Amino acid sequence: xxxxxxACRVLEHQWVNARYKYLRLACPAPLxxxxxxxxxxxxxxxxxxxxxxxxxxxxxxxxxxxxxDRIEFLYHVKGMGTRAxxxxxxxDTLSIVGPLGRGFSFSAQWxxxxxxxxxxxxxxxxxxxxxAARAGVGITAVLSxxxxxxxxxxxxxxxxxxxxxxxxxxxxxxxxxxxxxxxERLLAEEQPDMVYTCGSNRxxxxxxxxxxxxxxxxxxxxxxxxxxxxxxxxxFNEGGDKVFRRVCCEGPVFPIAAVAGEVQFG
Amino acid sequence: MAEQSVNLGVxxxxxxxxxxxxxxxxxxxxxxxxxxxxxxxxxxxxxxxxPKRRIGNPVPRVAETDAGMLNSIGIPSNGLLYYVDHIVPHxxxxxxxxxxxxxxDTAEEFxxxxxxxxLPGIAAIEANISCPNIEADGxxxxxxxxxxxxxxxxxxxxxxxPIWAKLTPNVADIAEIARAAExxxxxxxVVANTLLGMAIDPHTRKPKLGNVxxxxxxxxxxxxxxxxVFQCARAVRIPVIGCGGIMSAEDAVEHLLAGATAxxxxxxxxxxxxxxxxxxxxxxxxxxxxxxxRIAELTGAVRIDAGLTDRWLRLAQQSG
Numbered sequence: 001x002x003x004x005x006x007a008c009r010v011l012e013h014q015w016v017n018a019r020y021k022y023l024r025l026a027c028p029a030p031l032x033x034x035x036x037x038x039x040x041x042x043x044x045x046x047x048x049x050x051x052x053x054x055x056x057x058x059x060x061x062x063x064x065x066x067x068x069d070r071i072e073f074l075y076h077v078k079g080m081g082t083r084a085x086x087x088x089x090x091x092d093t094l095s096i097v098g099p100l101g102r103g104f105s106f107s108a109q110w111x112x113x114x115x116x117x118x119x120x121x122x123x124x125x126x127x128x129x130x131x132a133a134r135a136g137v138g139i140t141a142v143l144s145x146x147x148x149x150x151x152x153x154x155x156x157x158x159x160x161x162x163x164x165x166x167x168x169x170x171x172x173x174x175x176x177x178x179x180x181x182x183x184e185r186l187l188a189e190e191q192p193d194m195v196y197t198c199g200s201n202r203x204x205x206x207x208x209x210x211x212x213x214x215x216x217x218x219x220x221x222x223x224x225x226x227x228x229x230x231x232x233x234x235x236f237n238e239g240g241d242k243v244f245r246r247v248c249c250e251g252p253v254f255p256i257a258a259v260a261g262e263v264q265f266g
Numbered sequence: 267m268a269e270q271s272v273n274l275g276v277x278x279x280x281x282x283x284x285x286x287x288x289x290x291x292x293x294x295x296x297x298x299x300x301x302x303x304x305x306x307x308x309x310x311x312x313x314x315x316x317p318k319r320r321i322g323n324p325v326p327r328v329a330e331t332d333a334g335m336l337n338s339i340g341i342p343s344n345g346l347l348y349y350v351d352h353i354v355p356h357x358x359x360x361x362x363x364x365x366x367x368x369x370x371d372t373a374e375e376f377x378x379x380x381x382x383x384x385l386p387g388i389a390a391i392e393a394n395i396s397c398p399n400i401e402a403d404g405x406x407x408x409x410x411x412x413x414x415x416x417x418x419x420x421x422x423x424x425x426x427x428p429i430w431a432k433l434t435p436n437v438a439d440i441a442e443i444a445r446a447a448e449x450x451x452x453x454x455x456v457v458a459n460t461l462l463g464m465a466i467d468p469h470t471r472k473p474k475l476g477n478v479x480x481x482x483x484x485x486x487x488x489x490x491x492x493x494x495v496f497q498c499a500r501a502v503r504i505p506v507i508g509c510g511g512i513m514s515a516e517d518a519v520e521h522l523l524a525g526a527t528a529x530x531x532x533x534x535x536x537x538x539x540x541x542x543x544x545x546x547x548x549x550x551x552x553x554x555x556x557x558x559x560r561i562a563e564l565t566g567a568v569r570i571d572a573g574l575t576d577r578w579l580r581l582a583q584q585s586g
Contacts, residue, residue, distance in 0.1 A: 003301045005538050044537070054484065055330045056537055080330075097301075097539060223328045223335060224536040227297040230313075230339050231327040244321070244342070249297060 003098060003226065004029065008071070010092045016074070016155055020120065021086055022062075023073040025094060030068035035061055036103030037127035038217055038253045041071070042225045043085060044095040051084035056097065058225050060124040060217065060252070071096075074123035074155060100225050101252050104128055104215055108135035110193035114186055114214075116207065118144040121199015122156045124217045128196060133160040140190055142167065142183065144174045144200065176202055187212065197256065207256050214256040220247040235260040272553040273560040274546070276308070276528050278505045279428050279453040281363060281389055283308035283528060286561060287518065287546050290509050290532030291367035291392060291432070292339065296356035301539035305361045306546060308528060312353060314369040314394045316343040317379045324476030329465050334484025334511070335533060336463050338477035341369055346382050354387055363389030365430070373407075377420040384426035391427055393418065393452075396434030396459040408434040411446035418450035428453035430507065433498070435487070436462045440494045441501035448502040456507045456530065457498045461487050484533040485511045492524045499525020499566055513541070515548025522564040 008025040016022050042056035063072030077086045088094060106113075106128065113132055115125050122143060132139050139162035145151045147170040157164070165182060167173040186192070187210060195214030197203055204216050222232035227249035236245045236258045245251065274285035288309035289298075295313060296304075304310060323340030344352075349366070357364050366388050370376040380391050395407035395417050407413040408431070418431050431447040433440060435458040444455055460481025465474040473479075491510025499506045508521030509530035518529045534541040553561060 003539060005301075005540060052332065053330065054333060054537075055328075055335060221326045221328055223337070224293075224539070226300065226539055228293065228295040229328065229337070229536060230322065230342055231325070231337065233322070233325065233327075233342075 002034075003100065005095060005097050006031065008094050008096055010088050010090050010094060011070075013088055013090060016152060017149055019078075019150065020074060020076055020152060021082075022155070023075070023085075023088070024063070025071050025073075025096070027069045027071055027096075031071050031099065032065035032068045035064050035071060035099040037061075037064070037106065037131055038103030038124065038215075039099040039101050040225075040252060041073075041096040041098035041100060043073075043081075045081040045084035046088060046092070046094075048084060048087060051080050051087075053081045053084050055223055056225070057081035057085070058100070058222055058248070061099070062123040062126050064127050074120070074126070074152070076120040097225070101248060102250070104196060104217070104253050105194070106131055107193070108137065110135075110137045112138035112140060112190050112192045114190065114192035114195045115139065115141040116144075116183065116195065116197040116203050117141065117156070118198075118200030118203055119146070119150070121197070121217070122152060124198040125196050126156055126158075129157055129160045129162070137193075138190075139163070140186055140192065141165070142179070142186070144168075144179070144203065146170065176206065179203070180206055183207070183210065195256065201262075204256065204259065208259065212256060215253050216256050216259060217252050218247050218254060218259070219252070222248050224248070234262070272550050272558065273562075274308075274549060274553075275560075276562050276565075278390070278430075278507065278528060281309075281428060283363065285546050285549070286522070286526075286528035287542050287549070288365070288507075288528065288530055289535065289542065290530035291394060292337075293532035293535050296353075298535065298539055299356075302543050304357070306543055307362045308546075309363045309365050309389070310357055310360065311365045311392060311530065312349075312367055314341050314343065314367040315346060315349040315353070315379075315383075316341060316369050317346055317375050318371075319343060319345045326474065326476050329474035329480070331463070331465055331482065331484075332486060334482055334486035335536075336465055336475055336480040336482055337460070338475045338480030340477065343369075346379060350383070350385065354385075358387065365390045365392050367392040367394050367432070369394040373413075373417040373420040376417050377424040380421045380429065381424035381426070384424075388427055390430055390453070391421075391425060392430040392432050392456060393421055394432045394459075396432050406434055406436075408432070408443055408447075409437055411442050414443050415446040415450045418447050418452050422451035430454040430456050432456040432459060433494075434459045435490060435494055435510070441497045444498040444501045444506075448504050452504060454505045454507055454527075455498055455502065456509055457495050457526075458491055458510060461490065483511070485513055485517075487511050488517060488520070492520055495521055495526050496524040496568070512545070513537075515545050515552050518545055518549060519552055519564060522561070523566070523568040525566040525568075527562070527565050
């Protein structure tokens, strides 16, 4: 079976800063061999007296390997599910379902890729970094975060060589009016073969307006994560038509140009 | 596999199933073939198809609750032709009977749709006369005995395959609805669907579902549905298929003991895509442990002490 339920062992689980936590799992199957950058797993966040999440939580993969049974996640401790997950200790068991979804496209023939990340969106794109580095494809990254303490540049690059442009809310450098000329300059000067983004609708809209060739990893509330329940649909432009696509199995990675505007909830 | 030692076969009218476990409509699609052998299931029940194309409800379409979830998907459907041409072929080689769930706006549309789907390859039709999302304010055919009778009778006049009536739990007297469906000719009942519910985020003051209200499913509703299976099974002679909050083999046995002949599994598959396989294996283990040779023996086998209340009252009279 291509998609399985795996009882994994927690090898490492620690804070990387005040809000983000790193999780490394040993899986009972060689999942690193079949997991692609941009794919995700459904995590059964453990029920405790304090937190009782019912549904699994979709979480994109932050690290794949190098051992064939190792999978890593990097996540923002924010809601009930991640607060429950946060309580796992080394040696505990975590049930995961996957790998799920369609990952990023990549070609070793490319010269340079541009990664534009906001917040924890950087975790979703992180598996692209070793992929590009191994293939000798140049990496340029625009990393947007609340503050330097939140940036996680080392966690993103893991010593891979890259041209990094960090921007912050704390000094105003992440404002769209300042990011836009930066992105324009990088597109013009570096001519990236592919642009990837995750974590910000504003950055997505900016890249759409520049008509870049690129891909975005999207989020949507989901239940089954396999295309069955139809809860995670979003609207896309395809061949002149507007069509619903399931983020879980037809994504979560989509062409940047295809994403249509959202109807705001509330 | 140890399945030879226990006979898991059940009969739903003219249809014989190799085991009593099948998916609940709306919670199953061919994508699950990536996670399990669909041929091991007792039957396959597809998502409701409607005569007209429907786009479904606004997102968010699901919300987590205590021990369950709310959904208001809104039955997105590409219509009958798409169903026949693009959905049915997925199951052509699968050795399990295909049950088409159908939903429609009027009794006449129901009848026409069920006639159109009376095709080779479709073993039965489940008439979804209950989904709380389709009618204004959550109302549906199966909220009234008269509307239930009218819809099922119209369907039975036109359909050439067995008809299962899927009832809603959002009623005061489910046995009355069950009898109306039986009187109209239903071949089996599916008891039941989701319970109409609502959840609000206290911080944003917004409903958690785009459609405001939605159907509650999961273990939270199991005691309510087991009670309804019990009431329906006592009220009718046709088979009852239990559907509500089954997460494990023990939960399935609970439905069988209450009077169900087979069971449907929905929400559990969202947590583990191969949950139904685990439940089938668990039923074999249960039967072996309890010396049950045929699983059909469990239907309605709840041990109720009929004289308990009388003895209790007699004893109570002796007290001060």
